[in-house]
Amino acid sequence: MVLGELGQRITASFRRLNQAPIIDDDLLDEVLKEIAAALLHADVNVRYVSELRSNVKKRVLLESDASGVNKRKLIQKAVVEELVRLVSTDRKPYKLEKGKCNIIMFVGLQGSGKTTTCTKYAHHYNRKGWKTALVCADTFRAGAFDQLKQNASKVRIPFYGDYNETDPVKIAEEGVELFKKEKYDLIIVDTSGRHKQEAALFDEMQQVAEVVAPNDIIFIMDSHIGQACFDQAKAFREVVDIGSVIITKLDGHAKGGGALSAVSATNSPIIFLGTGEHFDEFQPFDAQSFVSRLLGMGDLKGLFQTITEAMPLDKQPELLNKISKGRFSLRDLYEQFQNLQKMGPMSQLMQMIPGMSNLMPAGAEKEGVKRIKRFMVIMDSMTDTELDCEVQLNDSRKLRIARGAGASIPEVNLLIDEYKRMEKMVGKMGKSGLFGKGGELTQLSRNPGQVMQKMQSAMDPRMLQQMGGAQNMMKMMKEFGKMENMGGMMEGLGGIDPAQVASMQKMMGGKMKGRR
Numbered sequence: 032m033v034l035g036e037l038g039q040r041i042t043a044s045f046r047r048l049n050q051a052p053i054i055d056d057d058l059l060d061e062v063l064k065e066i067a068a069a070l071l072h073a074d075v076n077v078r079y080v081s082e083l084r085s086n087v088k089k090r091v092l093l094e095s096d097a098s099g100v101n102k103r104k105l106i107q108k109a110v111v112e113e114l115v116r117l118v119s120t121d122r123k124p125y126k127l128e129k130g131k132c133n134i135i136m137f138v139g140l141q142g143s144g145k146t147t148t149c150t151k152y153a154h155h156y157n158r159k160g161w162k163t164a165l166v167c168a169d170t171f172r173a174g175a176f177d178q179l180k181q182n183a184s185k186v187r188i189p190f191y192g193d194y195n196e197t198d199p200v201k202i203a204e205e206g207v208e209l210f211k212k213e214k215y216d217l218i219i220v221d222t223s224g225r226h227k228q229e230a231a232l233f234d235e236m237q238q239v240a241e242v243v244a245p246n247d248i249i250f251i252m253d254s255h256i257g258q259a260c261f262d263q264a265k266a267f268r269e270v271v272d273i274g275s276v277i278i279t280k281l282d283g284h285a286k287g288g289g290a291l292s293a294v295s296a297t298n299s300p301i302i303f304l305g306t307g308e309h310f311d312e313f314q315p316f317d318a319q320s321f322v323s324r325l326l327g328m329g330d331l332k333g334l335f336q337t338i339t340e341a342m343p344l345d346k347q348p349e350l351l352n353k354i355s356k357g358r359f360s361l362r363d364l365y366e367q368f369q370n371l372q373k374m375g376p377m378s379q380l381m382q383m384i385p386g387m388s389n390l391m392p393a394g395a396e397k398e399g400v401k402r403i404k405r406f407m408v409i410m411d412s413m414t415d416t417e418l419d420c421e422v423q424l425n426d427s428r429k430l431r432i433a434r435g436a437g438a439s440i441p442e443v444n445l446l447i448d449e450y451k452r453m454e455k456m457v458g459k460m461g462k463s464g465l466f467g468k469g470g471e472l473t474q475l476s477r478n479p480g481q482v483m484q485k486m487q488s489a490m491d492p493r494m495l496q497q498m499g500g501a502q503n504m505m506k507m508m509k510e511f512g513k514m515e516n517m518g519g520m521m522e523g524l525g526g527i528d529p530a531q532v533a534s535m536q537k538m539m540g541g542k543m544k545g546r547r
């Protein structure tokens with residue numbers, strides 16, 4: 032991906048800055064020239080690149096006069112902040128409200144990835160427990176109906192469309208009415224695209240928007256078109272009230288910078304990035320987190336949010352309490368699988384951890400995901416007693432469970448083996464003395480290295496290997512350890528509920544003081 036290369040080039044310039052014995056105006060000019068060349072190579076609009084360059088220079092000249100200022104840090108901070116500014120707008124994205132009917136309309140040119148992205152968006156929220164539905168109001172492209180219908184059935188989301196109806200406005204109105212009556216939280220309307228911005232497309236878009244009265248209109252922008260993104264975004268913005276942008280196809284060879292910097296043309300924030308054809312290749316966008324990941328600094332804010340969204344903090348003490356007592360049932364395993372699914376691809380999570388972005392190549396986890404789904408289907412065939420208590424399953428119960436799940440007895444045995452391995456690990460952790468009375472990780476704040484050792488001895492070596500080995504786990508711990516004060520960092524990153532931070536700190540056994 033060209034954006035990855037952009038990140039590496041900027042990081043190389045930062046390294047040069049850090050290694051130089053003296054920072055003078057010539058070096059500043061050279062470094063800024065390198066960064067500008069990298070941005071232009073990634074297709075960022077030339078006007079924005081020269082603005083970024085002069086803004087950084089102005090700030091450095093202005094602020095470096097103050098005594099005690101570290102010039103290296105100042106330059107890097109100014110570059111990072113200007114990069115964040117480049118991919119953000121002042122306008123806040125529409126915030127979906129649970130329990131209310133949110134109607135979201137998707138617009139964009141044909142082939143931009145609208146239909147695929149509608150499904151990804153629906154799947155993203157459905158996984159988080161939103162009652163979601165899709166409406167196909169694209170009557171222009173013959174295959175659109177079948178495509179959305181197939182996509183919807185793959186992710187198990189209700190769909191409305193009419194193969195014989197030629198009026199997209201009528202379909203949109205009927206579909207939205209139907210799902211409104213059925214009290215859906217999120218109704219997504221896919222509209223037609225055209226090859227280029229033309230009057231027929233814009234008329235149709237306006238009419239659909241009038242009848243469905245969307246809470247948000249999302250513009251889908253294909254990153255492959257590079258610099259042309261700016262004019263395209265502007266043309267759409269002039270016709271309908273675009274509230275947010277999703278950039279697609281940022282995987283592959285797209286330069287991406289053109290699309291990312293075109294947000295100013297819509298004056299609407301980017302809310303997600305499409306990074307592949309699969310439905311879970313979809314990442315929420317936050318300008319600061321994006322720049323941080325681009326520069327290989329990880330994204331602990333994103334990681335924290337993903338984990339707490341998948342597993343609410345009020346549930347975590349309950350689980351830790353059980354673990355501290357060495358108890359772990361099949362139902363707990365089932366819930367952990369559910370949480371894992373809500374978190375999205377493991378490879379995306381790895382990208383959020385500093386230094387671990389290349390650990391798990393996307394796709395390498397497919398087999399694991401398939402296996403987890405099979406295990407969950409098997410557990411669905413078990414009784415509550417079997418899920419909650421330690422019950423030895425005899426051969427006849429195993430046969431019944433396997434039949435009910437369309438599985439084989441060896442598959443049921445494999446699940447039981449995996450569960451026993453986990454149960455043993457939890458048992459060892461319970462006895463390790465890592466936990467306090469309330470289930471909090473008491474030693475984490477005092478001695479992360481020792482915690483690591485104990486976890487390592489309690490963990491199944493195969494699982495440890497899947498997580499990148501002990502060394503990588505240590506590396507991650509060290510990254511956490513480096514943080515002067517974990518709570519402070521979380522708050523500093525902004526946008527995180529202080530109550531969540533406090534609860535996380537409690538679980539960690541107080542504020543984390545790192546060793547330097």
Ligand SMILES: Nc1nc2c(ncn2[C@@H]2O[C@H](COP(=O)(O)OP(=O)(O)OP(=O)(O)O)[C@@H](O)[C@H]2O)c(=O)[nH]1
Nearest residue numbers: 141142143144145146147172224280305306307308
């Ligand atoms: N690599 C990659 N391909 C994508 C992404 N998003 C969509 N695609 C592919 O782009 C192609 C076009 O996507 P569609 O969703 O059919 O496009 P559309 O905008 O709905 O097209 P119309 O319905 O004709 O307006 C398909 O082959 C998708 O699989 C992405 O993020 N990455």
